[in-house]
Amino acid sequence: MTRARDLAAGTFEQATGGVLKLETSDTTVTDGSVLGKIEFKAPDEASGTDAILVGAAIEAVAEGTFAADNNATELVFKTGASAAADAKMTLTSGGDLLVGKSVTTFANNGIALKSSGETNITRNDGVPVYIRRNTSDGDIVQFWKDGSTVGSIGVNSSTRLYFTNDTGAGLFLNDGPQVEPMNNGSRADATMSLGGSTYRFKDLYLSGGVYLGGTGSANKLDDYEEGDYQPTLSSTGGGTVSALSSFDTLSYTKVGRFVHIQGNLHNLTISGVSGDLDVTLPFVTGGGTERSDWAAGFVMITEALTTSDNFPSGALILPYFLESNDSYIRISGGADQLSTGNSSDLRVSFQYITSA
Numbered sequence: 001m002t003r004a005r006d007l008a009a010g011t012f013e014q015a016t017g018g019v020l021k022l023e024t025s026d027t028t029v030t031d032g033s034v035l036g037k038i039e040f041k042a043p044d045e046a047s048g049t050d051a052i053l054v055g056a057a058i059e060a061v062a063e064g065t066f067a068a069d070n071n072a073t074e075l076v077f078k079t080g081a082s083a084a085a086d087a088k089m090t091l092t093s094g095g096d097l098l099v100g101k102s103v104t105t106f107a108n109n110g111i112a113l114k115s116s117g118e119t120n121i122t123r124n125d126g127v128p129v130y131i132r133r134n135t136s137d138g139d140i141v142q143f144w145k146d147g148s149t150v151g152s153i154g155v156n157s158s159t160r161l162y163f164t165n166d167t168g169a170g171l172f173l174n175d176g177p178q179v180e181p182m183n184n185g186s187r188a189d190a191t192m193s194l195g196g197s198t199y200r201f202k203d204l205y206l207s208g209g210v211y212l213g214g215t216g217s218a219n220k221l222d223d224y225e226e227g228d229y230q231p232t233l234s235s236t237g238g239g240t241v242s243a244l245s246s247f248d249t250l251s252y253t254k255v256g257r258f259v260h261i262q263g264n265l266h267n268l269t270i271s272g273v274s275g276d277l278d279v280t281l282p283f284v285t286g287g288g289t290e291r292s293d294w295a296a297g298f299v300m301i302t303e304a305l306t307t308s309d310n311f312p313s314g315a316l317i318l319p320y321f322l323e324s325n326d327s328y329i330r331i332s333g334g335a336d337q338l339s340t341g342n343s344s345d346l347r348v349s350f351q352y353i354t355s356a
Contacts, residue, residue: 022060029066035073036060039085053084063093223356225254229282233265233346235335237274243267243346250348252282257356259283262349267304270338277334279348285326286355293353296321300347301337322352 022036029035037059045051056079063072072093078085090098094115101110104120112120121128133140139154151165156172164170168185169192181192195201209222228249233241242248247266252259259282286293302315320331329350338344 029062031062031064033062034059035062050080050082053080054078055080055085057085221256223254223256225252227252227282231265232280233268234278235273236276236278236330237335239270239272239274239335241268241270241273241277241335241338244269254283254354257286257354258351259354260349260351263347264305265346265348268338268344268346270335270344273335273338275333275335277331277338277346278328279331279346280328281322281326281352283354285322285324286353287325288353288355291324293324293355294322295350295352297350299331299334299350301334302345302347304343305345305347320350325355 024035039054040056041054043052059076075091076087077089079088097113099111101108104112106120109122137156139152141153143151161173170182172180172182172187174180180187183191209220211219228251243265244267250263252261298317316337320329322329
C-alpha cells in the first residue's frame with residue numbers, strides 16, 4: 001500500500017479496534033528479511049529530487065532465521081534530511097532501544113537503553129553526556145542502592161562542584177583553586193582524615209608544602225631531601241687535602257630547614273696543610289638574626305680506619321663551628337692534626353639550619 005486510499009486492503013476489527021496487518025509471503029524468513037514496512041513520503045511534491053524520496057519509515061525486520069521456536073523481530077525507525085530515510089533508531093526483540101547504532105556493542109557510537117536497566121552512551125571526539133540543573137544549587141546527580149541514596153554530585157554557589165556519600169562526607173571543589181573536605185553535607189574543618197590506619201594511601205607528590213599542626217608559616221614543611229654529596233676539603237694555611245676517591249662521600253638528610261650530615265672520609269691525602277680544616281656543605285647555612293643560625297659541635301680525626309674499627313686508640317675529638325651564610329664547617333686545628341701521608345680519616349655527624 002503506497003497511498004492512504006489503498007488502506008482498504010487491510011484487515012479491521014470493529015469490536016476491539018482497527019487492526020492493520022502487514023504480512024510477508026516469504027516462506028523462509030532469514031536475518032534481515034523485512035516482514036512489513038510503513039513509509040512516509042510526498043511523491044507529488046513539485047520540488048522533486050530529495051523532496052519526493054522516502055522521508056521516514058518504520059520496518060519490522062527479522063533478527064535471524066525464523067523457526068518453530070523463533071520469530072525474533074526488531075523495529076527499525078528511519079528518518080531522512082536530504083536523502084532517502086535511513087535507520088536512526090532500533091527497538092530489538094529483547095526490548096533494547098538503540099539510538100544512532102544498530103548493535104548493543106559498547107564501543108560503537110550511539111545510545112543503548114537496555115531492557116535490563118543498563119544504559120550505554122558512546123561518542124567520538126566529544127562530551128557524551130550533558131546534565132543540567134537550572135536556577136538553584138543542589139544535587140545534579142544522585143546515586144542509589146536499593147531504596148537508599150549512597151552519594152551525589154552537585155553544585156554550590158553556582159559554579160563549585162561537590163562529591164558526597166550518603167552521610168554528606170566528601171570533597172568540595174572551591175575557587176582558589178583548592179579541594180576542601182565535606183562532612184554532613186557542609187564544608188568541614190579539622191574533622192576528616194585522608195586514609196586510615198588500615199587503608200592508607202601510598203605516595204604523595206606535592207610541588208608545594210604541608211602545614212602540620214597549624215596553618216601559619218611556622219607550620220609549613222616545604223622540603224624533604226636525602227642523598228649523598230662529595231665535599232671539598234681545604235686548609236686555612238694552604239696546601240691540599242682530599243679523601244680516597246672511593247671513600248669521599250658524605251650522606252645528608254634535609255627536612256625543611258634542618259640538615260643532618262654524617263659519614264667517614266677515608267685515607268686523607270695531604271700536602272702542606274696547616275691551621276683549620278674546612279669541609280664544604282651541600283646547602284648554605286641560614287642567615288638568621290642575632291646569630292640564631294650559628295652552630296658548633298665535635299668531629300673525630302683518627303688513623304685510617306678499617307671496616308672492623310669502631311673507636312680506635314689515638315682518636316682526636318675536635319670542635320667545629322659554622323656561622324650565618326657559610327658554605328662550609330670549620331674544624332678548629334683540623335689541618336694541624338692530620339697525619340702526614342695517607343693515614344687519616346675524618347668521621348663526622350652534625351646538624352645545622354639552612355635559610356630555606
